[in-house]
Amino acid sequence: MTSELADSPFLRACQRQAVPYTPVWYMRQAGRSLPEYRAVREGVPMLTACTRPDMVVEITMQPVRRYSVDAAIFFSDIVVPLRAIGVDLDIKPGVGPVVAAPIRDAADVRRLRPIEPGDVPYITEAIGALVKELGATPLIGFAGGPFTLASYLIEGGPSKNHERTKAMMYGEPELWNSLMDRLTDITLEWLRIQVGAGASAIQLFDSWVGAVAPEDYRTYVLPHSRRVFEGLADLDVPRIHFGVGTGELLRLMGEAGADVVGVDWRVSLDEAARRVDPGKALQGNLDPAVLFAPWEVVERRARDVLARGRTAEGHVFNLGHGVLPNTDPDQLTRLTEFVHEHSAR
Ligand code: CP3
Numbered sequence: 001m002t003s004e005l006a007d008s009p010f011l012r013a014c015q016r017q018a019v020p021y022t023p024v025w026y027m028r029q030a031g032r033s034l035p036e037y038r039a040v041r042e043g044v045p046m047l048t049a050c051t052r053p054d055m056v057v058e059i060t061m062q063p064v065r066r067y068s069v070d071a072a073i074f075f076s077d078i079v080v081p082l083r084a085i086g087v088d089l090d091i092k093p094g095v096g097p098v099v100a101a102p103i104r105d106a107a108d109v110r111r112l113r114p115i116e117p118g119d120v121p122y123i124t125e126a127i128g129a130l131v132k133e134l135g136a137t138p139l140i141g142f143a144g145g146p147f148t149l150a151s152y153l154i155e156g157g158p159s160k161n162h163e164r165t166k167a168m169m170y171g172e173p174e175l176w177n178s179l180m181d182r183l184t185d186i187t188l189e190w191l192r193i194q195v196g197a198g199a200s201a202i203q204l205f206d207s208w209v210g211a212v213a214p215e216d217y218r219t220y221v222l223p224h225s226r227r228v229f230e231g232l233a234d235l236d237v238p239r240i241h242f243g244v245g246t247g248e249l250l251r252l253m254g255e256a257g258a259d260v261v262g263v264d265w266r267v268s269l270d271e272a273a274r275r276v277d278p279g280k281a282l283q284g285n286l287d288p289a290v291l292f293a294p295w296e297v298v299e300r301r302a303r304d305v306l307a308r309g310r311t312a313e314g315h316v317f318n319l320g321h322g323v324l325p326n327t328d329p330d331q332l333t334r335l336t337e338f339v340h341e342h343s344a345r
Pocket of ligand 1: 027029030031041046074076077091092093094095096142205207322
């Protein structure tokens with residue numbers, strides 16, 4: 001890693017070091033809100049795009065060019081490693097990941113084989129090219145959290161109540177743990193491949209884990225997420241842990257071993273700072289829907305997020321969840337400028 005990259009505001013903030021201004025990036029910063037994204041994706045299915053290094057590089061770079069954000073996030077999807085080991089799934093536009101044969105029993109679990117670098121040569125190639133092009137701008141690699149991946153595999157698609165997932169978790173804990181063990185191995189290797197290729201931070205998106213109560217999280221999820229973070233400790237890159245609706249889980253998510261805890265918009269950052277143990281930076285947390293309000297409102301809300309973020313040991317500005325598809329990109333250009341200027345004062 002070059003010293004310029006190591007000194008980037010994003011990596012410094014993740015490590016709770018002093019920064020010249022608050023770094024900012026946006027979850028789902030690449031995607032349908034950008035006309036240039038819609039243009040390159042025209043006629044190319046999502047999962048095909050994820051296996052084409054030229055497209056991955058171009059789409060990852062689009063928001064960096066447009067917004068001057070302080071980090072890039074690798075363009076892929078949480079289900080790409082599952083597809084790479086042969087799970088029959090697709091990403092349906094407007095729906096999300098859909099699995100042809102949902103996991104029901106131990107034989108289904110055994111079919112989830114480990115992932116190897118040779119399964120995803122396009123990942124190593126795309127990240128290598130991106131790291132060159134990005135220079136001093138960090139690249140964030142990512143994976144889905146084990147609970148979120150398990151939910152897609154068990155439900156067969158997006159789910160509101162995660163009832164089959166929870167039925168297995170509560171009713172067949174051994175089967176559940178064997179599934180989570182395999183997903184953890186896959187996730188760990190998938191993240192190590194990305195860091196090995198040059199990603200300088202990682203984020204674990206356990207997006208739907210907010211559906212689980214704290215005591216159940218501690219029993220059924222935390223041991224697996226902890227194994228992911230511990231398995232990355234020797235790589236010396238900041239590890240971010242994010243979920244939606246996780247106000248009651250923030251401390252436990254920090255305990256799983258993340259350096260940075262991502263916060264959605266339902267809990268203010270000063271309250272989040274009280275909920276997590278010392279030694280963590282926070283990331284977040286402007287409500288992505290605020291971007292649909294007039295600029296004056298966005299500015300007032302962003303100012304508030306920055307003020308509350310100052311109570312944390314380190315703060316990376318982000319939205320409280322991904323950029324919504326109908327967002328006006330000009331609002332994000334303005335927001336990035338505002339965060340940089342306002343926090344530098
Ligand atoms: O943040 C980024 O810019 C990087 C790209 C990224 C994508 N998916 C691209 C994508 C990331 C980090 C993800 C992670 C992801 N995928 C998560 C965790 C983050 C979160 O939002 O909580 C989840 C739950 C998924 C599963 C998934 N994949 C969903 C729910 C969807 C949206 C379905 C839809 O059409 O509304 C996808 C598809 C997807 N992944 C798209 C993109 C840009 C849209 C595909 C398209 O353009 O048609």
